[in-house]
Amino acid sequence: MTVETLLAQALKALVSGLTMGMVFGLVALGLTIIFGVMDIVNFAHGEFLMIGMYCGLLTYSGLGADPLFGLPIAAVVGFALGVGCYYGLVQFLLRGPMIAQLFGTFGLMLFLRNLALLIMGADPRGVHHGALVGKSFVMGPGIVVELTKLTAGIFSLLAFAAVWWLMNRTRIGLALTATALDGQAARYMGIPTEKMNAFAWGLGGTTVAVAGALLVNFWPVDPNVGLLFTMIAFTTVALGGFGSIPGAAFAGLIVGLLINLPPIWDAISAFSQWPILTAGEMHQFKYSFVYLAFFLIMVLRPRGLFGWKY
Amino acid sequence: MNRSENPILKLEDVWVRYGTAPVVQGVSLEIYPGETVSVVGSNGAGKSTLLKAIMGARAAYSGRIIFEGNQIQKKRTEEIVTTGIIYVPEDRRLFRPLSVEENLFLGAYALDDEERKQKNLEFVYDLFPVLHSRRFQATATMSGGEQQMVAIGRGLMSNPRLLMLDEPSLGLAPMLVDEVLDTVRKLRERGLTILLVEQNVREALEISDRGYILQTGRIAKHGSAKDLLESDEIRKAFLGM
Numbered sequence: 001m002t003v004e005t006l007l008a009q010a011l012k013a014l015v016s017g018l019t020m021g022m023v024f025g026l027v028a029l030g031l032t033i034i035f036g037v038m039d040i041v042n043f044a045h046g047e048f049l050m051i052g053m054y055c056g057l058l059t060y061s062g063l064g065a066d067p068l069f070g071l072p073i074a075a076v077v078g079f080a081l082g083v084g085c086y087y088g089l090v091q092f093l094l095r096g097p098m099i100a101q102l103f104g105t106f107g108l109m110l111f112l113r114n115l116a117l118l119i120m121g122a123d124p125r126g127v128h129h130g131a132l133v134g135k136s137f138v139m140g141p142g143i144v145v146e147l148t149k150l151t152a153g154i155f156s157l158l159a160f161a162a163v164w165w166l167m168n169r170t171r172i173g174l175a176l177t178a179t180a181l182d183g184q185a186a187r188y189m190g191i192p193t194e195k196m197n198a199f200a201w202g203l204g205g206t207t208v209a210v211a212g213a214l215l216v217n218f219w220p221v222d223p224n225v226g227l228l229f230t231m232i233a234f235t236t237v238a239l240g241g242f243g244s245i246p247g248a249a250f251a252g253l254i255v256g257l258l259i260n261l262p263p264i265w266d267a268i269s270a271f272s273q274w275p276i277l278t279a280g281e282m283h284q285f286k287y288s289f290v291y292l293a294f295f296l297i298m299v300l301r302p303r304g305l306f307g308w309k310y
Numbered sequence: 311m312n313r314s315e316n317p318i319l320k321l322e323d324v325w326v327r328y329g330t331a332p333v334v335q336g337v338s339l340e341i342y343p344g345e346t347v348s349v350v351g352s353n354g355a356g357k358s359t360l361l362k363a364i365m366g367a368r369a370a371y372s373g374r375i376i377f378e379g380n381q382i383q384k385k386r387t388e389e390i391v392t393t394g395i396i397y398v399p400e401d402r403r404l405f406r407p408l409s410v411e412e413n414l415f416l417g418a419y420a421l422d423d424e425e426r427k428q429k430n431l432e433f434v435y436d437l438f439p440v441l442h443s444r445r446f447q448a449t450a451t452m453s454g455g456e457q458q459m460v461a462i463g464r465g466l467m468s469n470p471r472l473l474m475l476d477e478p479s480l481g482l483a484p485m486l487v488d489e490v491l492d493t494v495r496k497l498r499e500r501g502l503t504i505l506l507v508e509q510n511v512r513e514a515l516e517i518s519d520r521g522y523i524l525q526t527g528r529i530a531k532h533g534s535a536k537d538l539l540e541s542d543e544i545r546k547a548f549l550g551m
């Protein structure tokens with residue numbers, strides 16, 4: 001391989017890392033919102049994503065429409081799912097001890113996963129046709145970016161902007177922040193904190209389901225797909241700082257770049273004539289870099305990069 | 311005082327407990343529109359608990375709490391706020407990372423009218439000019455006195471029909487105590503109905519129409535502020551005479 005092709009590969013990995021990073025950020029956003037408002041960790045977060053992915057898939061395979069039409073459907077389904085889970089389960093968990101909260105959402109995870117298994121079967125399914133599927137965007141000689149990924153990155157960025165605006169420029173956003181900071185004080189202001197909690201779950205469900213509907217354009221879905229994303233989202237949230245929206249975006253980018261490190265590494269090692277690790281080894285360990293970064297952050301800055309509450 | 315009016319707030323034999331220990335033991339009390347009423351008593355007498363019960367933050371397990379003719383003791387805190395009672399807690403409970411102005415706007419959450427909000431904001435800045443110059447500062451970084459001003463200002467933002475202040479002078483230097491109580495006096499002169507809980511018994515009664523003395527959860531004595539100031543109980547127990 002020539003230096004040029006390696007360089008092109010590295011650039012492609014960079015773009016892909018940034019776009020995927022935005023999507024990882026969007027996946028983590030709901031988790032951080034929910035945690036920020038009521039200090040509860042949603043272990044079923046990846047399953048919400050899985051449901052969002054099925055929304056996109058079924059729009060395509062069931063309705064015969066372009067998978068992009070799955071986005072609004074996923075948004076609505078995600079909101080209903082979040083609000084439903086809050087009123088059906090989480091509001092009761094919040095009254096219990098910490099351990100009940102952990103096992104409660106863990107149980108929700110198992111339930112949703114097995115429900116999907118029952119309805120959809122175990123086989124991974126993907127989207128094979130669509131306005132974006134299979135098309136790519138040439139950024140330069142040898143630098144080819146899949147349109148599905150690029151669009152997912154851009155839509156994620158827009159979703160972030162929308163949520164940031166909601167949280168910082170609207171009355172309900174300010175009330176949500178107040179609820180996150182001090183629920184009792186928020187009630188003294190006349191803020192219905194139960195409804196705010198439900199809204200936070202709805203918002204979390206919407207964002208992660210939309211991320212799922214974007215993801216399914218290039219990532220096959222099966223009932224167990226949530227696990228990997230839950231782990232990545234936890235890392236992203238911890239990295240960015242619990243409850244921080246810009247933190248989730250920024251940490252998402254870092255995670256995206258880390259996962260796309262191997263091709264960049266290949267280029268560096270080939271370029272420097274000093275192959276420390278061969279490509280194969282690097283690719284096997286690509287998720288370990290994410291956890292290494294997580295470990296370092298926990299040691300050096302436990303409240304995360306943008307932590308504000310703790 | 312025109313007593314042909316109905317009381318704006320009426321407590322009938324209210325009991326509140328923590329665990330099994332009754333802390334408020336059969337308190338009855340009335341506040342008429344436009345009055346400033348003080349509830350005084352030593353530490354642990356149950357003053358804050360009483361206010362929290364009115365706010366629905368602590369359940370009254372017996373008795374009735376009636377605000378403008380409606381029973382409110384089963385209502386949620388946020389509903390009680392919407393009916394017009396505002397509680398400024400003794401620990402202030404500001405939203406610390408948020409700015410002065412964000413805190414004030416949160417105080418107006420129960421209000422729908424944007425114009426009113428803006429007017430109230432101007433009113434609060436008139437009352438506490440220092441808050442205007444600090445309006446974008448995070449409240450966590452403000453002095454105790456300024457934080458108390460934000461807490462009171464936030465309480466005024468929603469046009470309360472009854473303002474309950476829980477030890478607004480707590481932890482302030484003597485000069486600031488006078489300033490805060492002077493603010494209460496100003497609010498009283500504007501016709502606001504105020505329930506004031508204070509440790510500074512003399513100063514509180516001097517700006518009140520009537521007062522209640524709370525002792526281990528019971529009303530030991532009540533009457534006009536003037537009578538209370540001259541009574542032996544008050545002079546011995548609180549004024550060191």
Ligand SMILES: Nc1ncnc2c1ncn2[C@@H]1O[C@H](COP(=O)(O)OP(=O)(O)OP(=O)(O)O)[C@@H](O)[C@H]1O
Pocket residue numbers: 328333351352353354355356357358359360400
């Ligand atoms: N959360 C709680 N759990 C258990 N007991 C409590 C709690 N809050 C208050 N108490 C008890 O209830 C009693 C009354 O407390 P309260 O705070 O109402 O008194 P207070 O009159 O406001 O006193 P202070 O002047 O010190 O503010 C005290 O004996 C206190 O220990």
Ligand SMILES: [Mg+2]
Pocket residue numbers: 357358359400476477
């Ligand atoms: Mg008290």
